[in-house]
Amino acid sequence: MLRRDVRFRSLIFLFLITTACQKNVQDANDSLSDPLDSPFKTEKLQLDMPTLMKTNSAFSKANSEQLLKVTQMSLDKINLPKGMPLIFIMDNNCRERSEFSVPSGEVSTLDHQAHIITVSESVVADILAKRIKNDPCVVGAANDVPLEALTTPNDPQFASQRHLTSIQASLGYDIFYGSTGILPSANIIMAVVDSGVDYTHQDLAANMWKDAQGNFGYDFVNRDSDPRDDFSHGTHVAGLMAATTNNAIGVAGVMGIGGKIMAVKVLGNTGSGSSANAINGINYAVQNGAKVINLSIGGYGKSAAWEYALGNAVNSGAVIVVAAGNSNLDITSQWYTPASYSRQFNGMISVGAYDSTTKGRSPFSNYSTTYVEIGAPGSNGIFSTMLGNTYGTKQGTSMATPIVAGAVGLTLGFIKSRNYALPSPQIIENLIFNSAPSHSALTSSFKGGKMTDLSELAKALNQQYPVQSQTPQPAPAPEPAPAPAPAPDPNLISFALVRSDSNQDIGMLTSGATISLSSVGSKINIRANATADAVVFTLDGLAPTIDKLKPFAAMGDNSGDYLDWTPAIGAHTLQVITYVILGGSYREKEAVKLQFNIVP
Structure with missing residues (x-):
């Protein structure tokens, strides 16, 4: 049930089978915001190939067995067969302007709502991806996972x-x-x-x-x-x-x-x-x-x-x-x-x-x-x-x-x-x-x-959390969190601390680390060691900062730096996302979030 579009109308028709709800939202925009590491930032249609090849027989017949061995592939090489379900996440605040119309009986007042969409005619994924990309009311689309x-x-x-x-x-x-x-x-x-x-x-x-x-x-x-x-x-x-x-x-x-x-x-x-x-x-x-x-x-x-x-x-x-x-x-x-x-x-x-x-x-x-x-x-x-x-x-x-x-x-x-x-x-x-x-x-x-x-x-x-007065106080500093065990993927990002004034290596930065302010100096660089084409930092919820030395350019030394940060005593959260170039555009590769503490 798509709106008219001469270019694509004959290629695909999508029918929505969805859930609906009724609720009372005081401030949906504040309570449900896009996660910092949203999987839909770089590509709004995300398909996990091994999952689809193993769980959807029609998809596996329509595509090469090569997809069993990869997690991502260029969308112009992927066929979406008739009857294949997809999850569309829609922004209900602007759904009336969407390319993909949602029946009024299936619309809730959730800020973002997921809908099951069934492909009624076979189509190359790239064609659908382009339409989704140009629709600001579609947050993203992905394959389904049956539950029990x-x-x-x-x-x-x-x-x-x-x-x-x-x-x-x-x-x-x-x-x-x-x-x-x-x-x-x-x-x-x-x-x-x-x-x-x-x-x-x-x-x-x-x-x-x-x-x-x-x-x-x-x-x-x-x-x-x-x-x-x-x-x-x-x-x-x-x-x-x-x-x-x-x-x-x-x-x-x-x-x-x-x-x-x-x-x-x-x-x-x-x-x-x-x-x-x-x-x-x-x-x-x-x-x-x-x-x-x-x-x-x-x-x-x-x-x-x-x-x-x-x-x-x-x-x-x-x-x-x-x-x-x-x-x-x-x-x-x-x-x-x-x-x-x-x-x-x-x-x-x-x-x-x-x-x-x-x-x-x-x-x-x-x-x-x-x-x-x-x-x-x-x-x-x-x-x-x-x-x-x-x-x-x-x-x-x-x-x-x-x-x-x-x-x-x-x-x-x-x-x-x-x-x-x-x-x-x-x-x-x-x-x-x-x-x-x-x-x-x-x-x-x-x-x-x-x-x-x-x-x-x-x-x-x-x-x-000892007994105290009845006036709410900030939570006490927690015990340092255990550093998470590394995943088996060898490409995961690691982090190093470097003094800005002397370029001296201070050591590795891990989640849950406690760092003495006296040991790092007035300004430090945080270096992400990763194989990627670009790296984006977000520190303490501030707007993402692109690596200043090599913004969206090949990192020959396989690293990116967050430069000249003035450390402050307290708890901090660092988020880093790396990107690779696929098909002439940047695609998200890895996302890592660390919590650490600076003490006097």
Whole structure:
């Protein structure tokens, strides 16, 4: 359903199959801004070739097997077959001026909304890309990734909440809910982006979030404001995260006091769904104030649309907690959405499952000593809320994830109740990771062998955020974050510090580093060591600065410099994007973000 265009009208017709929603946005432009490292900056049509070749048989038949070996190829060499779905992210503020018309019944008041578009006639990708590029109302387009709920078969005889014992919940609650702990009025909004939630359940009703119209969230599957669960997965997840505590019935959630559950339905009654629905669900959660987003969903493959949505969420201040997946695979080399994106965004936590009895990795859980950051109980039947005021067991990384999401909620509620300003998602991630103990049975499966422990988390928070006056104060400086383990890709960017006055090498700059001001002098250069044709810096959110020596020119020494920066005491964020020349234009290659501290 395209507007008339003599040049291309006969070549392709696109029909929109989409989701819609209704919500109350106070200031959409402020709450959902383009991420600094948007994948659509240099090319608005992004296709992941290995994903398409493996998941879309029509695409693989229409294209050369060579695409299995590359992640990018010139769009004029790619054929889009009839029936192939794409995700279009549209700017609803100007949709009426778009080349691609959206039916009024499928339009929401989300600032940016994802739509599934099906190609009805085969076309070369370059033709579509040119139209998208010239349309300012299309944020970007990418391939879809099918999703599913992440539970596995379980033994119904294990009907107990032993997972709370495993994570030392009782000891942690002595601090979290002590006389100077979390207030019931903390109201930390935690979004369950899943199959919906049974919001009438006796153990969930008191902790449900509502919008100004009294809705408990939104249903992106049926396109209405009733996110009632018809699969039970989301209800089970919600109970683990925040079932009401001390109500003398049922079960207790990890954050049963002070948390509010936002129900966002993106999976249907079979537990499956599209990435477009999930992306809209994430955007909805962000625009309606969620500080924690639980994603117990996933699928194999990669899409720039996911990168865009997750970047927006983290940059907007939400901590994202994602399930690592249930296929017993190493996601260091196997890309799994959304969990694998935790390598790209600080403030996003990927969760694996372990057995509460043996403390070893659950045999079904995906793993990575680089990208799965923490484990939580997920085996032997995790007991929680089910549809119709009932209770039952499920197992999987889906169950481990809301346990960690609840821990994130407790962290935010504790800091808020002690009158500190809420820290960034990156700092919250570091607090969760740094406080978690290591277990030898997990060191070969999860980063540092870390396992969730509410007692240790509460002790760390009590020390770093002591009781103070009722006047909100800036958050105290966090413990230095652990430097992220390098990815296996040898092309990742590294950074060096150089004194401007003497050109003396000071050392390497890594995320979480603490640097003495006296050691670096009054001005320093930050050098990016990377193989690229151009490098762009953004420091502390300021406008990007192109390498002053070789702006958008070949870097013969494989480096670019951010020149003559005057360091200031405090926390800083550096973002660097490298570009390569493809087809006569610059294409984004790598994006890296570092947090570091300057001390006296």
